[in-house]
Amino acid sequence: MRSEVRGGWTVLAVSGELDADTVPVLSDLLEESSSDRVVVDLSGVPFMDTTGLSLMLDWHRRLEGVGGEFRMACLQASVHKLFRLTELTEVMHIHDSVDSATVGR
Numbered sequence: 001m002r003s004e005v006r007g008g009w010t011v012l013a014v015s016g017e018l019d020a021d022t023v024p025v026l027s028d029l030l031e032e033s034s035s036d037r038v039v040v041d042l043s044g045v046p047f048m049d050t051t052g053l054s055l056m057l058d059w060h061r062r063l064e065g066v067g068g069e070f071r072m073a074c075l076q077a078s079v080h081k082l083f084r085l086t087e088l089t090e091v092m093h094i095h096d097s098v099d100s101a102t103v104g105r
Helices: 023-033 050-065 077-085
Strands: 002-006 009-015 037-044 069-073 093-095
Touching: 009 023, 023 037, 023 050, 037 050, 050 069
Parallel strands: 009 037, 037 069, 069 093
Antiparallel strands: 002 009
């Protein structure tokens, strides 16, 4: 996982499976970012289980609650399917690219 700031957004690039074993690492990075504008680049994530889904939803709610924004970008088909099946594509901000996710407020 790596982090960079792009246009006022903290972009966290995640790679590998996002599951019960790896979610704590991403959770710690999100906590450390102390940003209210976060994009999680999931292009390197071929699999996400419900713990990953819960983390994404928690941070979405957390940042929206303080007037911030939480966006996800570059979801692979299997991960995007998880969000569609849970109908979270209607709630969360999902973008095709990091560039489109980091535009606007």
